[in-house]
Amino acid sequence: MAGLKYLSGFGNEFSSEDPRCPGALPEGQNNPQVCPYGLYAEQLSGSAFTCPRPTNKRSWFYRILPSVRHKPYTAMHCGSLTEKWDEVEPDPNQLRWLPFTIPKSSEKKVDFVTGLHTLCGAGDAKSRNGIGIHMFTCNISMIDSCFNNSDGDFLIVPQQGEILVTTEFGKMMVEPNEICVIQQGMRFSVDVFGETRGYVLEVYGAHFELPDLGPIGGNGLANPRDFVTPVAWYEDREVATGYTVINKYQGKLFSSQQDFSPFNVVAWHGNYTPYKYNLENFMVINCVAFDHADPSIFTVLTAKSTRPGVAIADFVIFPPRWGVADHTFRPPYYHRNCMSEFMGLIKGHYEAKEEGFQPGGGSLHSMMTPHGPDRDCFEKNSTAPLKPERVAEGTMAFMFESSFSMAVTKWGLETCQRLDKSYWQCWEPLRKHFDPNWRPRKQ
Structure with a gap:
């Protein structure tokens, strides 16, 4: 598994290339006429092009095939993942839930996506203003499939069982008492190693950032240096039976097929990345x-x-x-x-x-x-x-x-x-x- 590298601060520029392909990052420009190793250049933007420089978020991928090469999206079953906030009447009471049940793999095989259940939320993904709180309970890894959230950011909090999150940027192993953030539009897949459970906070229209410290000063709470982002890792793998890309869009799920792994990014650079954090490092x-x-x-x-x-x-x-x-x-x-x-x-x-x-x-x-x-x-x-x-x-x-x-x-x-x-x-x-x-x- 590829390693991790420390973020020195939110908003800064980072770069990484798979050591199997030294020099994969172009020098001096983002989109040369011909990329090293015959790669395709592709930008992922997490903000409007015209955002002020401190809030402008984007990363460049240098990949074997671009993500645009896929079959059309078709609607798929959403299960308990929803944005319907009027399913039942409002309830202002104090509410508490017992530990959420994890299905037994011998009875029902459930991966991260099919195991997502929306517990509560508000707002609207279409207007880019709102949140959703979900539970995930699963017992098998995602196989030849990945998830892409077009609606917002996922903050994932594992509670039972570690998860291996493979992203276009590389891999992250995330254990209970750690969190990871997968920002809007980033494709990822989740491997598990048994019965697994956790929480997800989804936000539409904004990205997570460190809080201002005010009178606390320059140090305290979560320190930027303790956040880590993946090191580039790629697989050049054809999938004859079809690779499924699942897209959460306007609160619904859609799927498309392609014949290659989406985790084919050989190198990347930018300030729009997935990252993880160990809660024990909180000051x-x-x-x-x-x-x-x-x-x-x-x-x-x-x-x-x-x-x-x-x-x-x-x-x-x-x-x-x-x-x-x-x-x-x-x-x-x-x-x-x-x-x-x-x-x-x-x-x-x-x-x-x-x-x-x-x-x-x-x-x-x-x-x-x-x-x-x-x-x-x-x-x-x-x-x-x-x-x-x-x-x-x-x-x-x-x-x-x-x-x-x-x-x-x-x-x-x-x-x-x-x-x-x-x-x-x-x-x-x-x-x-x-x-x-x-x-x-x-x-």
Whole structure:
């Protein structure tokens, strides 16, 4: 498998060529009359041609055959992948799902694409403004097929089982506690090594980027140097039985056939690439005096909207860290929010919900729906000695947060049969502590 190389920062220029073909990258221009090795030049644009230079995204491929050589697209079955946000009536309740079921390969063979299920989302891919949250549960690798998302970017969060992602840029092995981002229009295929499960955050019309650091300064949160992108790798392989290119377009799936592997890029350069990141490299910034810092301080990547400071989607994690705040209820506070919050758990136990919220499951707290710690968490942390302690050791929870009011799909509410209908009861035991005779202690 080809290696990986570190990104030095988002927006910078990168280049790579398969070591089997030294000099495959043209020198001095992008599109020479004749490319080295008789390759075809092809550009992949992730932004309008006229975007300002800091936001202009494009990469050049030098490939054995261009991607245009394929048969016409035809509609295919979408399964549980959808953009129909009105399948069921809106539900503002706190929602929690048990770990999503992975099909047994002996009963049903499911690859990454057929195992995609839309849980919730909002907006519209046609107008390039919105998001989708999906689960993937699969048990076999994609065979002679690849996926291409014309609607937006995929942020993939494996939870169980590692995945080998082959892209036009090269290969990436992505394990639980790592993420990868496949940006709009990039073709990729997923190999698995057994029963595999994970989460996908899809954004339309924006790309993920590092959040601004503001008063934090030049260092902290996710450091650019810890993101890695593939090294060029190609296969010159003819597929007599047909290679299937699956295209997600305007919320629907289409397929086309070609007689060669699409992973035939010998060299590439540009600033529009897939990449991966190890969540253990996140540099936590946290409170060292009193009160509980807002969860935005844990943002790894953001997809900005046109409103300053408001995201289409944020990817936020809650990694192991030290809790040292004095005179403070340290877990998350009770809260109502103008954002929608979907939470997932990769491993361990989430500090505010040690029971019920399980790895491979999820929860959704919609706009202005109250949420917060359950009774046991509140009682325990109201009387706990406030000494420095490790928080979330051995765990990794995350949140997809969005300014969109998300609708839950029929699959999420009914078909998957994993909805925890007793979730609301975790707050029922909260009891009244009010004492009208209370007076502050005299010092």
